[in-house]
Amino acid sequence: MPRTASFDRDVLIANAREIFWQKGWAGTSMKDLEKGLGLHPGSFYAAFGSKDALYELTLDRYVEEGQARLDQLLHVHGALGALKAYLRSVVEDSAMPVRACMLSKTLLELSGQDNPLASKARQHMATMEARFATLFAQAQKQGEIDNVVSAEKRARRFQSDLMGLRVSAERGDIDALELADEIAADLDRTQAKA
Amino acid sequence: MPRTASFDRDVLIANAREIFWQKGWAGTSMKDLEKGLGLHPGSFYAAFGSKDALYELTLDRYVEEGQARLDQLLHVHGALGALKAYLRSVVEDSAMPVRACMLSKTLLELSGQDNPLASKARQHMATMEARFATLFAQAQKQGEIDNVVSAEKRARRFQSDLMGLRVSAERGDIDALELADEIAADLDRTQAKA
DNA sequence: GGGTTTATTGAATGATCATTCAAGTATATA
DNA sequence: TATATACTTGAATGATCATTCAATAAACCC
Numbered sequence: 001m002p003r004t005a006s007f008d009r010d011v012l013i014a015n016a017r018e019i020f021w022q023k024g025w026a027g028t029s030m031k032d033l034e035k036g037l038g039l040h041p042g043s044f045y046a047a048f049g050s051k052d053a054l055y056e057l058t059l060d061r062y063v064e065e066g067q068a069r070l071d072q073l074l075h076v077h078g079a080l081g082a083l084k085a086y087l088r089s090v091v092e093d094s095a096m097p098v099r100a101c102m103l104s105k106t107l108l109e110l111s112g113q114d115n116p117l118a119s120k121a122r123q124h125m126a127t128m129e130a131r132f133a134t135l136f137a138q139a140q141k142q143g144e145i146d147n148v149v150s151a152e153k154r155a156r157r158f159q160s161d162l163m164g165l166r167v168s169a170e171r172g173d174i175d176a177l178e179l180a181d182e183i184a185a186d187l188d189r190t191q192a193k194a
Numbered sequence: 195m196p197r198t199a200s201f202d203r204d205v206l207i208a209n210a211r212e213i214f215w216q217k218g219w220a221g222t223s224m225k226d227l228e229k230g231l232g233l234h235p236g237s238f239y240a241a242f243g244s245k246d247a248l249y250e251l252t253l254d255r256y257v258e259e260g261q262a263r264l265d266q267l268l269h270v271h272g273a274l275g276a277l278k279a280y281l282r283s284v285v286e287d288s289a290m291p292v293r294a295c296m297l298s299k300t301l302l303e304l305s306g307q308d309n310p311l312a313s314k315a316r317q318h319m320a321t322m323e324a325r326f327a328t329l330f331a332q333a334q335k336q337g338e339i340d341n342v343v344s345a346e347k348r349a350r351r352f353q354s355d356l357m358g359l360r361v362s363a364e365r366g367d368i369d370a371l372e373l374a375d376e377i378a379a380d381l382d383r384t385q386a387k388a
Numbered sequence: 389g390g391g392t393t394t395a396t397t398g399a400a401t402g403a404t405c406a407t408t409c410a411a412g413t414a415t416a417t418a
Numbered sequence: 419t420a421t422a423t424a425c426t427t428g429a430a431t432g433a434t435c436a437t438t439c440a441a442t443a444a445a446c447c448c
Binding site for chain 1: 215298319354356367
């Protein structure tokens, strides 16, 4: 029957994620993708349909990997430890091409233009937030932190701080690891109600 | 002598700031600017030189206005009160077309492409951070907050939290004002060393 | 190994991008 | 009112954008 494709779709999506993450949506041209993925237009469109469709796939992949990393940290450090370790990991992991969160980058670049990808980023943020809430609830249940403030509120604040940390890290002129540790240290403290 | 220009340059920069802030750098086309400013290409290039040059002007303007707003809040609420009020103001001010910080948007969109405007955003962030540090030092001097942690460190954390807050606010699906109050409440608490 | 089927190639498409510039127009002085 | 001077206009520029498609090449089944 037919000829088999010469590329590994999964690898291509991973490469595309790196390119999009670094250069942004508008900043990544088809030429960049063709060069980075080693694909000519015909193959590209046959495999992914469009630039936007591939971007969406990379966004999904990005979140899946974040969740997997969090699961792994949970297994090693427990709930509270995982949350703390996650803060460090996002600014110290040298495998990550960019410091800022890809969801934040997508949201900030595209929400003003009502691009559907911005909504997609919003949804993924909500998913991550829910994941954080589960971990906070677990930490509370195990007595690692108090339950003066609900796990949901803790999660929302955590994600906000996390995104701030990662924007700060993108600046490059400050000690992001120190900042991460400061945020992590706050997790231990009894939370005051706003 | 010559004919006088029919437009107010200051008003045009303010309009451009709004357009750029909302739609982003790549998301704003010359057509958008021509329409939004009521300027034809010739007039535009005579007045501003290039799209990038105007963007830089709007970035400067953006920071000037932020500083002015902070000065005003300082006069009304004092140092610590100004910092708290600033947190609220960035998410509740209906005159602001966008929630996310324009410096963050610029940095995240353009740092991956090594655009000089990203460096400009970085510089402005450092300027704002220094301004915050001055306010924290003042608050410490007046005994409004402890001095366990230096004003500079406080300022860095404050700006990080602020940027996180504003990215969160851009999502639109969470109560940003509540989040702002939570961050503000933390300013009163004795700061633990990381 | 021939035929079928699908992957690959790369030129072509039309749109839009930022920018330029020559021609036309209005104003302020003299 | 005449003229000099600068502003305004909008068509034209060449580059680059994402995407399409007809032609070519390769691999699998019979």
